[in-house]
Amino acid sequence: MRFLSISFLNSITTRATILIGIALVFLQFFYNRSLWGDEATLAINFVERDFLGLLEPLSYKQTAPFLFLFTEEFFSLIIPNSELGLRIFPLICYLGSIYFFLKIIKEIFKSEALVLIAISLFVFNYFLIYYSNEVKQYMVDVLFSTYFLHMMVRKDQKIHNNLLKLFISGTLAILYSNIAVVLLATVGARMLLNFSEWKNNLKGVFICIASLLIVFIGYYFLFISKIQSQEFLIDYWTNKEPAFMPLNPLSADFWDFMYAKYIMLFKYLFKFGNIAAVFLQLFMVAGLIQLFRKKESSLLLIIFLPVFIHLILSGLKLYPFHIRFCLYLIPGFILLIVKGLELLIEPIKNRFNKLQFPIAVFPLLAFLLFLNFKINGFPLVKEEYKKTLKHVSSKLKKEDKVFVFAESNVIYKYYEKIGVVKIPDSKIIMGQKFQVSSVNNQFSVIKNPVWLLLSGVDKKFVDEVNAFLLNNNFELKDDYQVVGATASYYVPKVVTE
DSSP: OGGGOHHHHHHHHHHHHHHHHHHHHHHHHHHTOOOOHHHHHHHHHHHHOOTGGGGSOOSTTOOOOHHHHHHHHHHHHHSTTSHHHHHHHHHHHHHHHHHHHHHHHHHHOOOHHHHHHHHHHHHTOHHHHHHTTOSSSHHHHHHHHHHHHHHHHOSSSOGGGOHHHHHHHHHHHHHHOTTHHHHHHHHHHHHHHTHHHHGGGHHHHHHHHHHHHHHHHHHHHHTGGGOTTHHHHHHIIIIISOOSOOSOTTSHHHHHHHHHHHHIIIIITTOSOHHHHHHHHHHHHHHHHHHHHTTOHHHHHHHHHHHHHHHHHHHTTSSOOOGGGGGGGHHHHHHHHHHHHHHHHHHHHTTSOTTTHHHHHHHHHHHHHHHHHHHHOSSOOSOOHHHHHHHHHHHOOTTOEEEEOGGGHHHHHHHHHTTSOOOOGGGEEEOOSSSHHHHHHHHTTOOSOEEEEEESOOHHHHHHHHHHHHTTTEEEEEEEEETTEEEEEEEEOOOOO
């Protein structure tokens, strides 16, 4: 009977897993979490500018590919005055990446169980779920990564027979994604492995490559070269969050950097916990062995060459090697993990009744989902600043002031501009510097009851500010705390004789 057939059961299990993953990102989408600092500094540009304005250097030291900016501006007009409009395009990119990734794993793995595990690692990945709703271009990177991976692994259609498609998709990648150079260089290297297949079409390949170079050079001089925040970004990614590889392999800094990035890639990029991270790393090693055993040089190249190119770019201080800039590597690493599982699962599968095997695998997938929720929580949030604004708005008194911490200025301005909060300007005190001493200095002249809005700071910072106020004739009357943000209400003490 059909409902008991092996292929039908496998298909239903895989589809159910994908639907669960899609349901998670839609729940995340409609939860509509607050923007955090980095998102808000990009999002406010869509509120303050029109399409032509986005062609100029962005405010607040932000950068993004211009077609991504145009697309975000378009959706922000469809759903105005809401973060949801800005999150539609990343969500579409996530759904598109599932489509291409499913095609990739079906092309590579013949076992339905391996396909099921691979798609589960993709749809239950913390970072992919989170960034499917982030007002940033990183999910666009994942979409193009899966698209070009599919182009490189499919057997029914060779790249050199689809040069027009390569040129169009390559052009779109350049205009939409900062990692286009990495992906297109990998495609070019993959084509070189099969040089004998297209050596009679050198002219067509040359025209395609030359055309893509012209597009990139034009885009570089028209837009990238005009970025005014390059010095700030280089300083930030060099000193605050080191993401540029030291170029001297004999230095201790080089090896410290490589170790830190190894941990980042092979432990935190999947975020299923420490024990799961150990197993995933073992599976990756097994996958590497499997690729060498089967002499799958093309798969080795498309998994590891992007890492190498990205590291070189970071060493030249052209593109940071940081976790959110590396999301596009997740599909390749999943392939490596599942190649490792191939060594273990295929012999085991033969000992099971084929009908029972998908049922035996499904508890593992449920466990992955449980780990994701247990470790990371759900919905995924970073700084719930919007909740603190609504809390203050609901309790604000006539004599109150509202002190907006310097790090939160742009988030406050964004929510003010889209109408989420309507607090009179006369009540607002904008923080000047990201320092405890600066907050204290500004507070020293305040005589009114005051709400202190903080976000993006650690507990030590909050405690230091709180200690200063309590020691300077203020009493804490309300302390509203949410993930990544606080709203604290301080009232001057009444001095009695």
